[in-house]
Amino acid sequence: MTRQEFLEYLKKENVCRSAVDYVSASKLETLDAIWESCDRGDWMLWLLTREVEQGSEKHKRIVLAACACARLSLKYIKDAGRRGIAEAALEKAEGWVKGNVKLEDVKSAADVAFDYDVSAADAVYAAVADAASASAAVDADVVIRRQCANIIRSYFSKAELSGGIGKTLLSDNLNASLLQYRHRS
Numbered sequence: 001m002t003r004q005e006f007l008e009y010l011k012k013e014n015v016c017r018s019a020v021d022y023v024s025a026s027k028l029e030t031l032d033a034i035w036e037s038c039d040r041g042d043w044m045l046w047l048l049t050r051e052v053e054q055g056s057e058k059h060k061r062i063v064l065a066a067c068a069c070a071r072l073s074l075k076y077i078k079d080a081g082r083r084g085i086a087e088a089a090l091e092k093a094e095g096w097v098k099g100n101v102k103l104e105d106v107k108s109a110a111d112v113a114f115d116y117d118v119s120a121a122d123a124v125y126a127a128v129a130d131a132a133s134a135s136a137a138v139d140a141d142v143v144i145r146r147q148c149a150n151i152i153r154s155y156f157s158k159a160e161l162s163g164g165i166g167k168t169l170l171s172d173n174l175n176a177s178l179l180q181y182r183h184r185s
Contacts (some may be wrong), residue, residue, distance in 0.1 A: 001031040011051065019043050041069050041148025048156060058160075060097040065155040067094050069148035076140070082116055089113040115178040 001009075003023060010020050019040070028034050038044055045066055052059045067090045076081040092109040094100030 001130040003029050003031075003034065006031045006034065015043075015046070031161065032158040035161055036153070038147050039142070041145055041152050043149075044149055044152040046158075047068070047153070047161060060154050063093050063097050066151050068151045068155075072144050072147050072151075085113050087114050 002024065003104060007023050010023060022038075022040070022043075022139075026034055026037075028037060035044070045062065048058075048062050048065075050064060070086070070087065070090055074083055078085060089109040089112070092101050092106045096103055096106045156168060
């Protein structure tokens with residue numbers, strides 16, 4: 001997939017402006033090259049969650065990768081109670097992947113974490129907020145996102161990503177062609 005095709009996909013999916021700007025400004029010409037150079041694990045996870053069947057092997061790997069990313073930021077949750085709630089939610093999610101925990105229990109743990117305002121995003125932002133200086137805060141945010149991107153790449157190959165997005169684009173193009181054909185008839 002070319003950079004231009006990928007940009008069209010991102011715009012169609014209404015992704016955040018900063019992701020579109022990143023790809024637009026990139027000198028890289030293929031999705032594979034963009035995937036390999038991306039240092040935003042959060043963006044990568046978002047892409048992977050497009051058109052994934054709940055409970056599928058891909059879904060389970062996404063859950064494991066997201067948990068691994070979230071664990072990077074646990075150390076920045078200063079309150080032990082909130083950190084414990086986040087850890088419990090992650091353990092439930094990981095247990096679900098292994099078949100030891102029911103999905104309802106994962107949802108309950110996530111609800112508790114939400115009620116206590118604990119999330120992976122919160123932990124990343126806490127890392128930024130709790131850092132000693134603005135420079136250190138930016139560094140912590142960049143480091144966590146880069147580490148997360150590397151984790152995502154360890155779980156998913158660029159071929160898996162382009163296959164899913166390519167299918168979406170192919171399906172969209174086929175649907176558009178069918179609509180044009182119907183209108184001509």
